[in-house]
Structures are given as structure tokens and as C-alpha cells.
Amino acid sequence: MKQYLKLAAAAAVIIAGAGIADAQAQKKPAAAKPAAAAPAAAAKPAAKPVMKSGGSMATLGGHPNLNGIWQAITEANYNLEPHDSGDSPSGSRQVGALGAIHGGLGVVEGGVIPYKPDALKQRDAYRATAPRYDPEAACYLPGIPRATYMSFPFQIIQGEKGDMLMVYEYANANRAIKMGPVGVPSIDTWMGTSYGSWKGNSLEVVTLSQSPGEYKAPAGEMMENKTWLDRSGNYLGSNSSVTEKFTLIDKDHIAYEATITDPDLYTKPWKIKLTLYRRLEPNAELMDFRCVPYSEEFLYGDLHETKGPSGVGGEANAPAKN
Amino acid sequence: MRMKSWRAGVIGAILMASCGGVAYAHHSFGAEFDSSKPVKLEGKVIKFEWVNPHSWIHIDVVGPDGKHVEWRVEGGAPSALLRRGWNRNSLPPGTQITVQAFRSRDGDTRASAAEISFPNGQQLSLGNPTTEAVIAAAKRAQGQ
Numbered sequence: 368m369k370q371y372l373k374l375a376a377a378a379a380v381i382i383a384g385a386g387i388a389d390a391q392a393q394k395k396p397a398a399a400k401p402a403a404a405a406p407a408a409a410a411k412p413a414a415k416p417v418m419k420s421g422g423s424m425a426t427l428g429g430h431p432n433l434n435g436i437w438q439a440i441t442e443a444n445y446n447l448e449p450h451d452s453g454d455s456p457s458g459s460r461q462v463g464a465l466g467a468i469h470g471g472l473g474v475v476e477g478g479v480i481p482y483k484p485d486a487l488k489q490r491d492a493y494r495a496t497a498p499r500y501d502p503e504a505a506c507y508l509p510g511i512p513r514a515t516y517m518s519f520p521f522q523i524i525q526g527e528k529g530d531m532l533m534v535y536e537y538a539n540a541n542r543a544i545k546m547g548p549v550g551v552p553s554i555d556t557w558m559g560t561s562y563g564s565w566k567g568n569s570l571e572v573v574t575l576s577q578s579p580g581e582y583k584a585p586a587g588e589m590m591e592n593k594t595w596l597d598r599s600g601n602y603l604g605s606n607s608s609v610t611e612k613f614t615l616i617d618k619d620h621i622a623y624e625a626t627i628t629d630p631d632l633y634t635k636p637w638k639i640k641l642t643l644y645r646r647l648e649p650n651a652e653l654m655d656f657r658c659v660p661y662s663e664e665f666l667y668g669d670l671h672e673t674k675g676p677s678g679v680g681g682e683a684n685a686p687a688k689n
Numbered sequence: 690m691r692m693k694s695w696r697a698g699v700i701g702a703i704l705m706a707s708c709g710g711v712a713y714a715h716h717s718f719g720a721e722f723d724s725s726k727p728v729k730l731e732g733k734v735i736k737f738e739w740v741n742p743h744s745w746i747h748i749d750v751v752g753p754d755g756k757h758v759e760w761r762v763e764g765g766a767p768s769a770l771l772r773r774g775w776n777r778n779s780l781p782p783g784t785q786i787t788v789q790a791f792r793s794r795d796g797d798t799r800a801s802a803a804e805i806s807f808p809n810g811q812q813l814s815l816g817n818p819t820t821e822a823v824i825a826a827a828k829r830a831q832g833q
């Protein structure tokens with residue numbers, strides 16, 4: 368119970384810290400045990416935190432216990448469809464092979480996302496200019512299902528009853544899953560509004576009303592963007608519905624699938640499937656990835672070139688060009 | 690159960706963070722707006738921006754010279770509006786509204802308001818607590 372409270376408090380602190388630039392709010396990693404306590408500690412094994420490792424509670428409130436830190440091992444965030452490895456979409460002069468795309472067998476059932484012709488043109492337009500309008504590059508929120516399969520762990524927080532919580536390491540993205548019937552979200556938001564229910568042993572989550580709305584792209588460009596599904600320009604719209612299913616295969620693996628439906632964009636509903644792996648290290652925890660400073664050059668670097676880092680005049684203050 | 694006691698707090702915190710992605714700092718009312726410069730704006734809504742830290746109503750105000758000027762009026766954060774029952778249909782483009790607001794210090798056509806009113810006399814709170822406090826303080830000062 369105490370460990371549960373500590374974890375929940377930590378999650379609340381991480382979430383509250385997302386909107387407030389307060390370094391003191393950051394959770395510090397657990398301090399190492401002092402050497403003097405080591406002999407005593409060796410005599411009795413350290414208590415395993417129940418929630419982080421899953422522990423012995425296989426069920427909670429009659430439902431499978433999904434608590435823990437999970438991560439997808441997949442190339443889906445590069446491109447949901449089957450694809451070869453490839454050159455970085457931009458910046459390979461600066462970063463070489465570091466920025467290259469990893470090849471993947473694809474996670475889309477049937478291999479191809481069934482876009483309608485106009486929607487496919489939009490996807491290709493995003494792809495041609497990637498990562499310019501990719502919310503991930505700008506450290507904006509990733510939406511669902513993308514948050515699940517980015518190369519970051521995330522944490523599921525589940526009680527015996529009541530709403531569930533998912534916290535993603537990337538940009539402190541998070542969502543509360545309202546357990547109950549699917550409703551009508553009041554407004555569009557970056558992460559949408561999620562409604563959950565148990566279907567047998569699977570957690571089913573329906574997410575509606577995702578939209579980045581009027582979007583600030585690099586160099587001050589404002590445009591109406593869509594929620595991207597990966598770095599290669601695949602996307603969904605504000606009228607799309609995403610139905611996810613989380614099913615425990617065994618205590619350390621979740622079979623995850625997401626069905627995306629939108630008659631305006633796709634000729635039929637389509638599904639992705641992948642596996643979520645539990646992070647098993649005893650001290651597993653989410654790190655901070657507050658990426659707003661990392662995206663500053665991407666979004667505002669043009670101002671440096673004209674105004675210099677201090678905001679004052681031209682060429683004399685411009686960064687040295689290679 | 691302890692679950693209930695932390696859940697409300699966590700979900701409240703999430704509502705604050707869930708519309709995130711804005712990089713600039715949230716300034717005080719007094720740094721941006723002038724409480725000694727009230728302005729009354731009447732016009733049709735152009736659009737409504739659901740953004741943090743403040744929502745923005747864009748209004749098409751027609752001056753006595755017949756010129757159209759777009760004013761931006763600051764409201765509360767989306768979470769504050771949602772708690773007051775606002776949703777995506779609350780202020781559709783084309784709606785005629787009147788706003789009593791405080792002008793920005795930099796002379797831009799930008800202002801901060803606590804509530805808006807409609808031609809039929811109905812009023813709607815914008816969930817902007819600092820601006821509400823400034824108006825309340827001004828009323829108390831007048832009352833003295």
C-alpha cells in the first residue's frame with residue numbers, strides 16, 4: 368500500500384510538473400542505501416514494489432493487473448507500414464547514421480493503411496516535408512496510439528476500481544481513461560478523451576476528438592495539422608475513433624492492438640498489432656523527457672539566424688556556419 | 690480506500706497538463722494588461738482558440754468609421770472553461786457578443802476579460818480568475 372501511494376504521488380508530481388517550470392517538483396531517483404545498512408539489508412531481501420514489477424497481484428478488482436512500466440519494442444514510430452531502413456529525412460550531414468530510419472516489418476494488419484485517395488495525398492505531402500510538421504519533432508503531444516509505441520516507456524496506473532491512468536515518458540504526455548460508457552468529448556485536445564471498459568480479460572479503450580488544431584510549425588508558420596501516427600506522415604483526424612485493446616499474455620507481456628476508424632480518411636477500419644514488454648529492472652521508473660528545450664532550435668532557430676541568440680542584430684551574432 | 694483520495698488530485702493535475710505544448714511563460718495580469726484602461730468591445734466572434742494558458746476569442750469589431758478591426762480577448766484556460774460547462778459549441782463563429790475588458794499595455798488590439806454578454810442580456814463567465822479579481826477590486830474601490 369505504501370509503495371502504491373509513493374508511486375501514485377510520484378505520478379501526480381510528474382504530471383503536475385509538466386505545466387509548471389519548477390525543477391523542484393521533479394521526482395529524484397531513489398537514493399542508494401547507505402553502506403552501514405547493507406549487512407542488515409543483505410539478511411532480508413528488499414521488498415519488491417508491487418506495482419512496478421507486477422508482483423503477486425495477478426488481478427485487481429476482478430480484472431487483470433496491468434500496473435507497471437511498459438515499453439514497445441518496434442519500429443512502428445518510424446513508419447507503421449513495412450519499410451526498409453533509410454537515410455535520415457533531414458540532417459544527415461549533421462548526424463550521419465544516427466538519424467537514419469530503422470527498417471521494420473510493419474505493424475498494420477494487411478500491411479497497408481487503407482487511405483482514401485485525397486487522404487493519401489495528404490499523407491504523402493506530410494511525408495515529403497517530414498519532419499517539418501511532425502509533432503514529435505516540435506515536442507508537442509503525440510496522441511493515441513502513437514504514444515504507446517514511441518521509443519519510450521510508459522506507466523499504467525490501475526486501482527481496484529475507478530479511472531485508469533497512463534503516463535508516458537515522452538514530454539510527460541498522459542491521459543486519464545474514464546472507465547464507463549463512451550461519451551462525447553467537450554472539445555478536441557492533443558491526446559483526445561479516452562473511455563475504457565473491460566471486455567472479458569481485455570481492457571478496451573476508445574479515444575475520440577484528437578486534434579492539434581491550429582499548429583505552430585517551424586519559422587512561425589501556422590497551419591491546421593492532424594495527429595501524426597509515425598514519423599513518415601501517417602495520420603488520423605479529429606473525427607477518427609481509436610479503439611485499443613490491452614490483453615495480458617503473461618505477467619510481463621501485453622498483446623496490444625489499436626483499430627482506427629474514420630470514414631472520411633480511410634476506406635475501412637484498420638488495425639495495428641504489437642507487443643508491450645514489461646520493464647523488469649527492479650528500479651524501473653520513467654525518466655524525464657521534457658523536450659521543449661530540445662525543440663527550440665527546430666521551431667525558433669530562424670530567429671537566431673536573423674537576430675542572434677540574444678535577440679540583437681544580424682550576421683555578427685549568427686552562429687558560425689560550417 | 691486510499692485510491693479515491695489521490696485519484697481526484699491526480700486527475701485534476703492531468704487536466705491542467707493535458708492541453709500542454711506551449712513553451713512561453715505565463716505572465717501576470719499586471720505585466721500584460723492595464724486595469725486602468727477598460728474597453729468595451731462589441732462584435733461577431735471570428736474564432737475561439739482552445740489553448741493554454743489562456744483561451745482567446747477573436748472578435749470582429751466595427752469602428753464608428755466602418756473599419757473592421759480584429760480584437761483578441763483573453764479568457765480562462767480550457768480546463769476552467771470546461772468546468773464552467775463550456776464546450777466546442779459554446780461560441781460559434783458569427784455569434785454577436787459584448788465584452789468589457791482591460792486593454793493590453795503594448796497597445797495591441799488585445800484585451801483580457803472576465804465575462805462576455807449576449808444581446809439577450811445573458812452573461813457567460815470566461816473562467817479568468819485574475820481578471821475577475823481585478824474587476825472585484827475595482828468595484829470595492831468604487832464602493833468606498
